Amino acid sequence: MQTIKDVFKNNVRQYAMFIALIVISIFFQILTDGILLLPQNVTNLVLQNSYVLILAIGMTLCILSGGNIDLSVGSVSAFIGAIAGTLIINMKMDVGLTIFICLLIGIAIGIWQGFWIAYLRIPAFIVTLAGMLMFRGLTIAMLKGLTLSPFPEKFQLISSGFIPDVFGGFGTKLNITALVVGAIISIIYVILQFKKRAEQKKYNFEVVTMPLFIAQIILILAGINLFAYWLAAYKGLPIIFVLIGILVLVYSFFTTKTVPGRYIYAMGGNEKAAKLSGINTNKVLFFTYVNMAFLAAVAGIVFAARLNAASPQAGINFELDAIAACFIGGASAYGGVGTVSGAIIGALVMGVLNNGMSIMGVGSDMQMIIKGFVLLMAVAFDVLSKNRARA
């Protein structure tokens, strides 16, 4: 039976960043006199960072496939925003249809870039640097340098809407739907955990002791439901939360549990070995860039909806935020190491820093210095702890 010490020892690095996130949150909670974790601010924090969270997921896959990054995502997001603005505001096209077209264009951009990267093996850095310039230029050309605004309310809902409270609140101020969703997720989590434990027992594997298992479940359930309560106390469940939640779950599952997910890790770990194991590495690389551009399109739509405008200056430096989030979250610059959940934690660390410092009134110059330093320290910690593990 595994004890708490074993569990912790086997997962130090995974937990390290999570603990750091909690420590930073508590730190700012104190410094901001409790504003940081107010229900309204928590909702805002995720809304503000929604585009980084979405881009970080795709960027994780690119980095995993061999330390490749995608510099074009900011420009692609802006370009997609410009298309959405042109179609909806200028041409009065239906919102649903526009979103569909935007996602298709995102995929097409991915196919264009993926072709050069995966099949002609032009370094991703160069292809996406070219993309960064080209799509920024296309954005400005399409908008003629002007900002298009406003979007109809239906489009804005993507980033500022909430799931309506079907239960009506029962006279309280709480949003019951958010609580119910929290409860449903809790039940599913418990069922999955017990199923997993039974499977492991079937194979006679070591499992954690029963009290520890229960403690673990209670801790997670407390976390989920506390968060649900927090949301319920404000306006309920934001639509963007649902979108990001689904993306995180799907991509986490994809990278850790599926065969193609494995292929990405294998390719980043050793491409020659992956090839000799029957993996079509060109196809894997192609897919990661198509997927990246697809997610950049999603982020572009979300950002345009939040800004309530299609701006030629949208998305500048998005790519750098996404890349920083991945590396803070423990991805290796050489590929083959990293997780989607890590990148999400990395993005939240950056988000809390931004938000906390903004509340405190720290200037953006100071913010940049601190964020840069945190990125350096996070990666240095990772590298040093790996060196120690090897010695």
Add this chain to the structure above:
Amino acid sequence: MLAVRLVNIMSHRFLLSGDHIIVNTMILGVDRAVEYILEMRNITKLFPGVKALDNVNLKVRKGEIHALVGENGAGKSTLMNVLSGVYPYGTYSGSIFFEGKECIFKGIKDSEKTGIVIIHQELALVPSLSIGENIFLGNERAKRWLINWNQTHMQAAELMKRVGLRENPATLVKDIGVGKQQLVEIAKALAKNVKLLILDEPTAALNEEDSENLLNLLLELKKEGITCILISHKLNEVLKVADSITILRDGRVVETLDKHKDDVSEDRIIKGMVGRELTNRFPERTRKIGEVIFEVRNWNVYHPLIEGRKVIKDVNIKVRKGEIVGIYGLMGSGRTEFAMSVFGKSYGKHISGQIIKNGRELVLNSVRQAIENGLAYVTEDRKSAGLILIDDIKRNISLASLDNISKNLVVDENREIYVAEEYRRKLNIKCSSVLQKTGNLSGGNQQKVLLSKWIFAKPDILILDEPTRGIDVGAKYEIYKIINNLAEEGKAVILISSELPEILGMCDRVYVMNEGMIVGELDREEASQESIMKCIMQSIKEVV
């Protein structure tokens, strides 16, 4: 050029038998007054949880070649890292005396200043710089910070002449072969006025001819008075050049043998290394050879980059069920290229020929197709093309056959661990758990993981390319047992090797390969060192 090659091949025959004919001619300066250039006293080095070196004493005489042998993990490299300052003074206990003076090295720079230079197995050359630049790397011929290029090239040419390297000093290192690169390393050491040269497995990546040249160079350097410590797994080489041999096992010195006094033989060294008598280096197997299962006909392959260069010429081979067929050839004979081109065209261009399995022709255009049709290829280069070193054992084992442990593209991770545990038991992989990273395993255990991966792919035909390269005697024996088991289960095994004893000890039939052609096919009874060499020499004559 050809004549040189013939002589090399001939002398190789004597080397392999490990007898004393050639050895005796090497005795030089037997009764020189004993003067130790290096004394390492009571060296103990601890790593967390492991005693890597336990009270080791090593004495090296001035002007001798001193071989250091032992299984992987015996502590050879650790000892040399202590000596060269990689582990600085104070991180170990014990003392080191060099030319009578105690050494307190804080890093490699200090030991190099004293005249101790180590050449690691992985060469420390910059591929994109010239030979001359590499020779003086970190030791530039310069006035302050301005490099004197004339002096660099002139002195480089001198040093290159000393090590017998006939190249232009301006040639880039990436454009010369591994054998010549090794010579550049030695020239680099000479440029630092080396007194004690340490070579870690210098011939591991070299072919027979280059190995010969290198060993002869060591003997030359010895005449010039340079002392040498040689770490090697190849006992025939050790017996050829070494004056003294120190055997390490589990971080302790078993014994130091003086070749001019003691009765030194391969068997004695092996016994010291593994701590027991290895009566038979090749395990027995019961032969149950069936029908022809796999055939390659009229196989032709062109070089992937150089247009019009034919690498494989009209190769025909066949393998029966339960048979171990050897392909013997020197490095560069096209063995690996042949195997990889058959394995889903993973090497070469304009490939033509037929692959027939169980009487049916197969078209294998990708590695995936090859695996699906029951082929497996275990690469000779386990670190850079075989394993994912940053991944754990279980993920490496499952990589080529994820379909077997997944449903609707979702991997069953419990099943994966179960399978990995099964192979860990069956193949005796020594590790703390199947979650251990393969990069932290010893060479022998890495090879076992790689074999597990391909056995789990459930092939009918296994192509093993140099399966025992760079692993120690004990682990070799275990790998041989695994190969025998596979044959007994009815699999067809193609064993590619440049080690003749291995080919002779393991195979039922041998194809001899040279210059991309099959130049001979010998049965177990016919195959011997002489008959195989004769095939190669005849083919060379025919070309002439």
